Amino acid sequence: MSLKAYKQKRNLKKSKEPAAIVRKKRAGVLRFVVQKHAATRLHYDFRLEMDGVLKSWAIPKGPSMNPKEKRLAVHVEDHPYEYKDFEGIIPEGYGAGAVIIWDEGTYTLDEQKKKSFHVTLKGKKLKGGFALVNFREDQWLLIKSNDRYATTEDVTKKDRSVVSKRRLETLVKEFKKKSD
Numbered sequence: 085m086s087l088k089a090y091k092q093k094r095n096l097k098k099s100k101e102p103a104a105i106v107r108k109k110r111a112g113v114l115r116f117v118v119q120k121h122a123a124t125r126l127h128y129d130f131r132l133e134m135d136g137v138l139k140s141w142a143i144p145k146g147p148s149m150n151p152k153e154k155r156l157a158v159h160v161e162d163h164p165y166e167y168k169d170f171e172g173i174i175p176e177g178y179g180a181g182a183v184i185i186w187d188e189g190t191y192t193l194d195e196q197k198k199k200s201f202h203v204t205l206k207g208k209k210l211k212g213g214f215a216l217v218n219f220r221e222d223q224w225l226l227i228k229s230n231d232r233y234a235t236t237e238d239v240t241k242k243d244r245s246v247v248s249k250r251r252l253e254t255l256v257k258e259f260k261k262k263s264d
């Protein structure tokens with residue numbers, strides 16, 4: 085696992101994002117996080133702990149709990165494990181903008197193939213089975229399994245941080261004040 089791309093894209097001293105450290109393997113539960121990120125374009129960053137780093141996908145529309153709504157998830161560079169605790173403002177530079185921890189929890193990896201895997205999430209908002217399917221280069225689909233957690237309700241309407249209870253818009257205002 086390498087965090088080379090993560091490091092290359094950023095000025096970590098300036099951005100105050102977590103250091104590019106690959107975690108030693110440890111026993112125990114695997115974590116996931118979904119960060120809502122007001123960058124040039126709003127998106128949700130879906131990250132799964134794997135081999136000491138966070139495998140990451142950017143989801144423009146955010147996740148859905150409806151099995152009929154397949155969400156595009158663009159695979160991006162691995163992030164350090166500590167990134168799961170990052171909430172705040174990334175100053176000018178790569179990924180500039182506000183970030184909240186939209187959801188977090190543990191997960192199990194139920195099935196892993198080269199071009200797809202299946203996970204069960206135990207988050208505060210996202211629950212139950214999800215498939216990630218690679219259909220073209222770095223493009224994947226995130227698809228909710230048809231289980232007891234499936235619903236047509238829009239989960240992105242739950243818009244507060246599960247950590248600070250703040251809305252992304254509140255941080256965006258702070259970001260704008262700072263950059264004025």
Ligand code: MN
Pocket residue numbers: 121123127128129142179
């Ligand atoms: Mn992002």
